[in-house]
Amino acid sequence: MKAVRFHEYGGIDVLRVEDVARPVPKADQVLVEVRAAGIQPGEVSIRTGFLHERWPATFPSGQGSDLAGVVVEVGARVRDFKVGDEVVGFTHRRASHAEYVVVDDVNVVHRPEGLPWDVAGALYVAGVTAYACVWAVDLGAGDTVVVSGAAGGVGAFAVQLARRHGATVIGLASEANHGWLKEKGVIPVAYGDGVRERVLEAAGGSGGSVDAFIDTYGSGYVELAVELGVRPGRINTIRDWEVAARVGARTYGEGAAASAVVLGELARLAARGELEVPIARGYPLEQVRDAFRELEKRHTHGKIVLRPRPA
Numbered sequence: 001m002k003a004v005r006f007h008e009y010g011g012i013d014v015l016r017v018e019d020v021a022r023p024v025p026k027a028d029q030v031l032v033e034v035r036a037a038g039i040q041p042g043e044v045s046i047r048t049g050f051l052h053e054r055w056p057a058t059f060p061s062g063q064g065s066d067l068a069g070v071v072v073e074v075g076a077r078v079r080d081f082k083v084g085d086e087v088v089g090f091t092h093r094r095a096s097h098a099e100y101v102v103v104d105d106v107n108v109v110h111r112p113e114g115l116p117w118d119v120a121g122a123l124y125v126a127g128v129t130a131y132a133c134v135w136a137v138d139l140g141a142g143d144t145v146v147v148s149g150a151a152g153g154v155g156a157f158a159v160q161l162a163r164r165h166g167a168t169v170i171g172l173a174s175e176a177n178h179g180w181l182k183e184k185g186v187i188p189v190a191y192g193d194g195v196r197e198r199v200l201e202a203a204g205g206s207g208g209s210v211d212a213f214i215d216t217y218g219s220g221y222v223e224l225a226v227e228l229g230v231r232p233g234r235i236n237t238i239r240d241w242e243v244a245a246r247v248g249a250r251t252y253g254e255g256a257a258a259s260a261v262v263l264g265e266l267a268r269l270a271a272r273g274e275l276e277v278p279i280a281r282g283y284p285l286e287q288v289r290d291a292f293r294e295l296e297k298r299h300t301h302g303k304i305v306l307r308p309r310p311a
Contacts, residue, residue, distance in 0.1 A: 002308065003098030004288050005060045009049035012289045012296070015063075023095075023102040024073075030081050030103055031073035032089065034308045036121025036282070037096040038066035039291055040153070041298075046094075057094075064096030065254075067103070068111060068120030069309070078105045086111040088267050089260070090124040097288065099308045109264040112271035117311055119270055119277040122153075122303035127266040127277075128257040129238060130157030130216075134165060136236040136252035137212035141166030144203050144210050146225070149217035150186065151177035151301045154238065156278050157266075158214050159186045164274075170202045170210070172217075177301050180278070196227055215239060217298075222249050278302025284310070 001022045006014040025031045043063050045051045071085045081087065089108030095101045111120050133154070139145055145162050149155040150171025162169045163185050171186040172195065178188035187202045189195065203210050211234060213225035218239030225235045232248035244251045269275035280300045283291040285308040295304050 001099040002285055003095075004063045004285065004306075006047055006057075006063075007060045009047065009052070009057065011048065012292050014047065015289050015292065017286050017288060018060075020098075022100050025075045025078075025102045027075040027077040028105055029075045030071045030078055030087070030105055030108060032067060032069040032087060032101055032103055032108070033072050034067050034069040034096060034099060034101055034121075035117045035311050036068045036305045036307055037064050038122035038125060038153075038303050038305050039063075039097070039288075039295055040065070040125050041295065042125070044292065044296060062094045062097065064094060064098070064101075064306075065090050065092065066121055066124040066305075067091065067096035067101055068117055068123075069101075072100070075105070081105060081108065081110075088115070088120045088123060088263060090258070090263065092258075097285065097306055097308070099285070107260055109260050109267060112267050115267060115271040116279075118279045118282050118303075118305050118307075120267065122277060122279060122305050123266050123270065124263055125254055126153040126303060127157050128259075128262050129154050129254045130161055131262050131266065132252040132254065132256035133158050133214045133216070133236050133238065134161045135257070136250045137214060137234045139165040139167045139212060143167040143212055144170065144208075145212040145214060146170045146172065146199055146210055146228070147186075147214045147216065148172045148191070148221040149215075150181060150188070151278075152216060152298075153300070153303050154216040155214075156302055157275070158216060160184055160275055162214070167212075168203075170199055172199075172221075174299065180301065184276070196224060199224075199228060222247060225249070280304050282307050284308075
């Protein structure tokens with residue numbers, strides 16, 4: 001089978017699509033033929049070695065957590081899934097950027113009827129990360145929350161989940177994405193010079209205030225949240241861990257909500273049309289380098305997915 005591998009830390013050019021042995025599921029695992037698998041900024045940080053101290057790679061390393069596909073083999077103790085089932089799931093083994101992947105049976109759920117493959121394959125990392133971010137800042141009706149990177153992979157989930165909690169949401173994004181944010185009931189604000197003043201104006205002018213801040217982008221937004229008067233316990237970042245530690249902000253991300261229960265809830269919301277998952281583009285597995293080139297520009301609206309075995 002074909003799978004993405006890299007044999008050393010480096011840029012996009014270290015990514016290869018190689019022939020590897022098809023994995024065999026253990027007793028409590030299923031083998032999934034992957035139809036779609038999302039790609040993440042975190043995978044860039046791992047591949048370049050930026051996160052070596054936190055998540056070191058063992059070479060050759062695979063990639064990928066998100067996945068959606070069809071079960072083609074089940075382990076002896078698996079009871080809830082059978083061959084032919086369509087599933088949404090995740091793996092912590094950096095392995096979903098491949099034609100086939102073995103997954104623990106507790107890490108997959110049945111794909112809801114009507115949920116597109118690309119959406120199903122892009123749900124896990126961004127979705128559960130956004131879920132954790134919203135939970136971390138304790139949103140409720142009457143709160144005003146700012147979300148940086150509001151139209152990106154995680155931000156697009158976070159603004160919608162925050163709105164479901166009844167919060168007023170101010171989304172920082174490029175003007176090209178303001179229309180989409182308005183459709184979701186979000187107040188769009190352009191980032192860049194003068195953003196503090198624009199946020200305060202969006203929050204109600206001179207008498208306005210911000211109760212919480214979700215940072216999905218980094219690059220100074222934790223400091224901006226502090227300047228806006230947000231209490232550190234209601235600031236959550238998935239990018240600026242060092243600054244968060246200094247000011248006392250939270251750093252809840254994927255690991256805080258990593259469960260099939262949360263994934264299943266997100267999948268059902270998406271299938272019912274209550275959670276839109278924008279898909280920027282899908283690439284065949286062989287074009288994995290092109291997919292990451294687009295991702296690393298950091299201006300994509302929504303998710304980029306690989307399609308190892310197209311439907």
